[in-house]
Amino acid sequence: MARPATEMDRSARHGAFHPLRVAAVDRLTDDSVAVTFAVPPELRETYRFTPGQHLALRRAGGGAEIRRTYSICGPAQDRDGPQTLRVGVRLVEGGEFSTFALKELAVGHIVDVMAPAGRFVLEPGPGRYVGVVGGSGITPVLSIVSTLLAREPEARFCLIRSDRTVASTMFLEEVADLKDRYPDRFQLVSVLSREEQQAGLPSGRLDQERLTGLIRTLLPIEAVDGWYLCGPYGLVQGAERALHALGVPRKRVHQEIFHVDEGASAAPARAAAPSHAAVTATLDGRSGSWPVQDGESLLEAVLRNRADAPYACKGGVCGTCRAFLVSGEVRMDRNFALEAEEVEAGYVLACQSHPATEQVELDFDR
Known part of the structure; x- marks a missing residue:
């Protein structure tokens, strides 16, 4: 039986931060790292997460508070809550926190971390699932697929990922390990946009037309229980349009956008608020x-x-x-x-x- 929420639980769901110690900083590519935080026993329940959720990190910089969100990339395996939390951070041009993470953050540093949040999640269960990701969009999907395959023997997952080059591919070894560990239940399709591969699909952008052809060729569309789209705005929107054209019900499609194109992010002109609002x-x-x-x-x-x-x-x-x-x-x-x-x-x-x-x-x- 689920226990009733306490005031501490409610606080953790909202704006509460806790200082966590950095336990590891692992270089993934030239422009990305994985940061691991140690979770003390008294906070393990607070930081219990569902695969696919993210963490908000906070630090002071330039006289102002900086907050950024990064997805958890590790599996949710601990019944009593996680002993560690691992997130993936990719360098963003001009990004204050990502620059700090890649150039200064080190083991032993303390970072303020909010409790896990987000609804781009998958509770492990039997079925067939597909992830379409671009770049750092692999991060939450890695948590989803690694947890799913470890917990549920009747689950299958197909990962379609797009990256610029092999050298820029985050979590390359972790994904390869999943392929070796679950050869009958994990299918991997890799597309490089700026580099030719010796085998596999030709290079090029993974746009709506190309995705439509791939999905038709690779997957029994009607048998897929959930589609998880994550990455830049253009890729996610192209994948969503492809699935809609293929007749996939909207309720089976889940998406999380990591980067928004300039054209898409332009805000409309603001009308004046009502007086005395x-x-x-x-x-x-x-x-x-x-x-x-x-x-x-x-x-x-x-x-x-x-x-x-x-x-x-x-x-x-x-x-x-x-x-x-x-x-x-x-x-x-x-x-x-x-x-x-x-x-x-x-x-x-x-x-x-x-x-x-x-x-x-x-x-x-x-």
Whole structure:
């Protein structure tokens, strides 16, 4: 029987950070590392995760707080919660945290880490599943497939991955190990966009047309129970369109976007908020009401009064600031995190939402 949630549990689900010690920093490629954190016994329950979830990391830099989210890449195998947590970090041009992680972070350093979050997940069970990933999009899918195959003997997984070159491919050895360990249940299809392979598929971009042909050739489409798409915006959108054209039901498709193209990320012009707009927010069982200043997002208004409000990227990508719209109306600038079903159910991204009515009520606890 599941135990009732405590105040500590609710806090862990939202904006609470805990200092964790870096146990290892492993170089994966010239521009990526895997960082392992040690989890003390008293926090193992707090950091229990479902395969596919991510962690928000925090550090001070340049007089401001920097937060970034990185997906957990290790399997969820510990029944009592993880003893360690491993995430993959790829260098982003101009990225403050990724630069720090690749050039300065070392064993023994302490990093503030939020409890696991995210809904791009797969609870292990029998069935056939497919992952379509690009670049660092392999990170959460590696956790998903390694956990699935280890726990569920009746599960099969096909991984279609796209990378620039062999040298730039993250977790190359880990994926190869899965192929050796589960030869009958794990299928791997690798595509390189900027380098020819000695065997296998010719190089080139994995676009919608190419994906459609691959899926038709490789997979019994109707027998696939779940599709997991992760990576840059263009790849994920192309894969989603390919699956739609092939008649795959929307409810079987799950996606997480790691990078958003410039054209897709352009926000619409903001209309002025209603005069005297206010937001009421419930967070960890406590509610409050505060004015929303002109141009502010609802998250910014809440943060002025509740520093523990959950957020990470503030770009509409990670979904950490997801909240239920209890009443009122909002306008979301961008949404690359919520599924269509979540939006229809009433969920919004607080970092991208602006009041369209004078009174708006959010619930971060739902």
